[in-house]
Amino acid sequence: MCACRCGINVHMKDGKVKYIEGNKNHPVNKGVLCAKGSAGIMQHYSPARLKAPMKRVGERGSGEFETISWEEAFEIATNLLAPIREKAPEKLAFFTGRDQSQSMTGWWAQAYGTPNYAAHGGFCSVNMATAGIYTMGGAFWEFGAPDWERAKLFMIFGVAEDHDSNPIKMGLGRLKERGAKIIGVNPIRSGYNAIADEWVGITPGTDGLFILALIHELLKAGKVDLEYLQRYTNAPYLVNSDPKSPEYGLFLRDKKDKPLVLDRKTGKPVAFDKPNVKADMAGTYKLKGIAHRPVFQILAEKYLTDAHTPEAVAEQCGISAERIKRIAAELAHVAFEEEITIDQPWTDWKGEKHNKMIGRPVAFHAMRGISAHSNGFQTCRALHLLQILLGSVEVPGGFRFKPTYPKPVEAHPKPHCAVTPGAPLNGPHLGYVLGPEDLCLADDGSAVRIDKAFTWENPMSAHGLMHMVISNAHAGDPYKIDTLFMYMANMSWNSSMNSTKVMDMLTDKDAQGNYVIPNIIYSDAYSSEMVAFADLILPDTTYLERHDCISLLDRPICEADALADSIRWPVVEPDRDVRCFQSVLIELGARLGLPGMVNADGSAKFEDYADYIQNHERRPGVGPLAGFRGKDGKGKGRGEPNPNQIQAYIDNGGYWIDHIPEEAAFFKPWNKAYQDWAVERGIYDSPQPYLFQLYVEPLRKFQLAAEGHGDVQPPENLRQQIKDTMDPLPIWYKPFEEEMVDLEEFPLHALTQRPAAMYHSWGSQNAWLRQIHGTNPLYVSGDIFAAHNFKDGDWAWLTSRHGKIKVPVVKMDALNAKTVWTWNAIGKRSGAWALDERAPEAQKGFLLNHLISELLPPKEDGM
Ligand code: SF4
CATH class of the missing domain: 3.40.228.10 (Dimethylsulfoxide Reductase, domain 2)
Incomplete structure (x- = not known):
């Protein structure tokens, strides 16, 4: 399986990856491979790959580290995390940028007991997902x-x-x-x-x-x-x-x-x-x-x-x-x-x-x-x-x-946030609130979660708010944390946070000379920007060196006509002292004695991630992989763990697919044949027919609270916002930033979009992509270009109320007249990604992140 979800065949010669082609039978791509997928070989052999666990020896940001053994790395992590769990599990904030194994990382965080867990969906897809789930039990995106x-x-x-x-x-x-x-x-x-x-x-x-x-x-x-x-x-x-x-x-x-x-x-x-x-x-x-x-x-x-x-x-x-x-x-x-x-x-x-x-x-x-x-x-x-x-x-x-969707909002969990020292959280972290009583609020009305998800400020933040973790932890608002644990989370360079301010917050010290965010553990396969700011580095493998699964418990690879999931398995042995992050989490969980990760005698329950994929059961008979279940490998969706399940996937080309009967192929929310089939396949345990909600009653419940009804009341400063925005029927209002600025002074819209040729910052591993996207200009509409008498290649100041940057401009006529834009994730921090300090990405590439703030309006503390 390629970097996201396409099926690939990897051809080897003398133990080296020589050629990657699309898997013609794979349900996602049917043999089609994009240019970055074909060039994955450069990602695998990237000079930016981390080589061994490291601990920081210089100041944060300096990039000075000492190589250590895995044993020492586990000791440091366990010594940090075990006492936190016993006293105040919420002092660990665990956030992952990559969400393809979210059901596993969320399970780990729940067993640990912290309420502070989410993946990057909070700044990426949450509006789309919540709007879709509340309205019609499914969304665009890959669902x-x-x-x-x-x-x-x-x-x-x-x-x-x-x-x-x-x-x-x-x-x-x-x-x-x-x-x-x-x-x-x-x-x-x-x-x-x-x-x-x-x-x-x-x-x-x-x-x-x-x-x-x-x-x-x-x-x-x-x-x-x-x-x-x-x-x-x-x-x-x-x-x-x-x-x-x-x-x-x-x-x-x-x-x-x-x-x-x-x-x-x-x-x-x-x-x-x-x-x-x-x-x-x-x-x-x-x-x-x-x-x-x-x-x-x-x-x-x-x-x-x-x-x-x-x-x-x-x-x-x-x-x-x-x-x-x-x-x-x-x-x-x-x-x-x-x-x-x-x-x-x-x-x-x-x-x-x-x-x-x-x-x-x-x-x-x-x-x-x-x-x-x-x-x-x-x-x-x-x-x-x-x-x-x-x-x-x-x-x-x-x-x-695409199954496992559709699924009505009531069939999803509600958010859980009840913390008990030394014990698991009371349920899954993320979910869908049905009214103010489901918010994650302490008795005094303050946020229970460090990212303030599921509060009056962010009531329906179904994916959490990963982009708020660093600024809230830095501000100690709603409380201070002890350890920030992140996986593949380079978000201040991937368009959702102000990069300069984030670097300040990660390196800031208090009056006693201690870092304001005391401990940072970080895992990544590459020396991304975040690496230099961590205290302990747990190096991950590349995608060709590891097991993985795209699970029905997460974002499956299904098509509308079929249920499907897939795996990735190692085709290359790492030549470095690196480990699959999920295997590291499983070992860390066992060392911490987390429920579900240890046997009764205290020994580790799972050997590694592959063992977990094959043998973990989320509900009886339902696990990370839906295909080839049961001892005989014939179970579909349900069945006891199969000791040969991963091999069965490999023999089948890396995926499992099960077509929906024709009678069940359309009208799924209301189709009896589909509902019965979904129960058989373990998507849910009883039929869940439902009606599309043009009028979303839970939204009205929030408005009613803002109008003064009920016991759970919003703070005064948010009453009007709740009344205005949480209409049970769709409405339009001006984006908040636009409401707050003088449009005479800031008349333009600035956008950023990810290039087709890049997958987040990882694309900078790829020598030929760097030739296409080594730098990025600001594309300016013809009207704006003429008004300023620009010539292609001129440099201009681009200013917002949060900051300003000097950028090269290029004219683009196929662009809305009031808009400027650029590609994201091209600009790089000097020294990151093993690029030369004079690399164009560091010297000429730029990010619009310098012009944004995570909070609207920005606050004095933190951001
Ligand atoms: S990089 Fe291209 S080929 Fe690979 S998974 Fe993504 S879209 Fe598919």
Whole structure:
């Protein structure tokens, strides 16, 4: 398996890696390999590979280390971590940049007992994931995909070319072959947008406004799928509509707590899941003098207002009203006039039979470009609302989930944060809150977690907030920690943090001359920027020297038609004194005596990561790998551990795949055959059918608290923000940064995107990629270029209210007129990554990180 998820065959000669090719049978890439995958050989033999465990001997940041043995490294780590666990486990903050083994690292942190654990999703994908899970039980990213074989119109928002790239490239190829239309919405016309049939160069941060205008047009024209909305969504749920009621905005429920809908035949309220009921989506139902109205009616009124007309938003979005109207009409035409059907009978969750599958061949996909803005959560929700109104999710031709998704929000864990010294945490760290009572708050209202995830400031931070750990630990807010333990976490050079300030915080000392963050343990395979700031280095292997698994417990490699997972196994013996980080964690866990990692006699339960992969059971019969389970290797999804499981994967090309029965392939949240199959495969233990939530009631519960209802109350300074932003129906508001600056003084948007040729900073291991991306200019729109009389190669000051940098400029016309941008992860700290001190990456490459702050507004302490 390659660096992220594609299948590869590695060819060896005389014990050396000679050639890497795509694995033709692998479900992810079907033999396709991107340029960085082919050139992985340079990553494997990189001069920047760490060679042995090290302890710091000079000042932090100086890069002065002494090589030590693994035994000494384990002793140092154990001596630091054992006393913390006994007294105050929260004083360990454990955060990992690479999240492909998150189910394992999270399990370790839970056994240790600290609440302070997360991976990098908190600054990367959290808006997208939460919006998707709360709204429809699944999200974009790698958790779903367009129906590449049937979609006729494909709209892609804010997608860079580096992620899931081979499947998307192959999919785009299929669309083009079949003559489907591709519309790319992105301020920058590069990559996928360059091959789109139509490019919409939107102004950054306004995607939600544009989408809500499309929704306005569709509602006005009556082009929404009422049958789909009535059957598969909460559009008919009755909502308390009396502003004086303490339950204003909540669903009307029966005695069993089931939301009620109005039966169109009888005019009476019935439970939402009663079979053979056609629910009303308009009207009013009064109970004890309180009016209740269906979600759909409230929704239609909201988006049909003048504020959402194309004319009202055109200027702000940088898209003409005529164009918005035309795109809405195209979406409607393809969805409803080019409907497709598959003659496949299926039975729904209520037992009602359908003799065919009706599809609306409009598919969407989106990524960081929309989710990374401070209004990204609601923007992603708006896009899901658009998809659902068109009836194009989980239908032929639309957007489809990849198992283990879909899964309703209630089937996910809630966050856990109860700490007991010397014992495990009370449950998984990360999850989905259903109301203020699920926040991770101490009795005095302060944050329990060092990153302040699941607080009133960040209530739905389902992936944690890794980018806040260093600044909060430095500020001692909400408390001081003892040890920061990080794995492959170079985030202040990967666009989410202010690099200069982070270096200051890592090296700052208190009045007694001690580091403000007392101990830092760091693991990486390469001498990345973070290495110089750690006290103890645990060197990891390269990806060709280790076992790994892409597990159904994490981010699997599934496609919409099949369940799949895969492994990586060592093809090269390390020629250095390095160890797979996950094996190191397992040994460290055994030395610390963590539950689940030791036998009754205190001996280590697992020999290494491979042993864990094969023998760990998360629930009885369910483990990291779903294929070839049971003693006979025939178990699918469930079955006792198989001592030959890894070999079975190797014999099968490194992956396991199990196709979904045809009857179960679409309408998964409501399809009885799919639900039963998912239970058989161990995805969940009982069927979990659910309806899409156009109106997200948990959001309304936060608003109600901000309005003064309930026991768990927000602090005064956040009341208005909660009221304004946590609307149960998608809304648009200006990104926070834009709200806070004088737009006359700072009229431009600055973006950064990851090059297709790089995978984070790791790309700098690759000599030929360095020739393409050894430096990065600031790309400037034609309008801005002309206004400043620039010539290509001129240097200009780029300033924000947080800092300024001098950068070379280049003109780019395929760019939103108010935008400048550059590639991220090109600029490097001098001396890092084993690059020459005069390397262009260190001397000319630059990062926009110098212009940002993790906190909006920035605070005096820390950031
Ligand atoms: S997309 Fe990622 S995993 Fe696939 S070949 Fe390229 S580098 Fe490897």
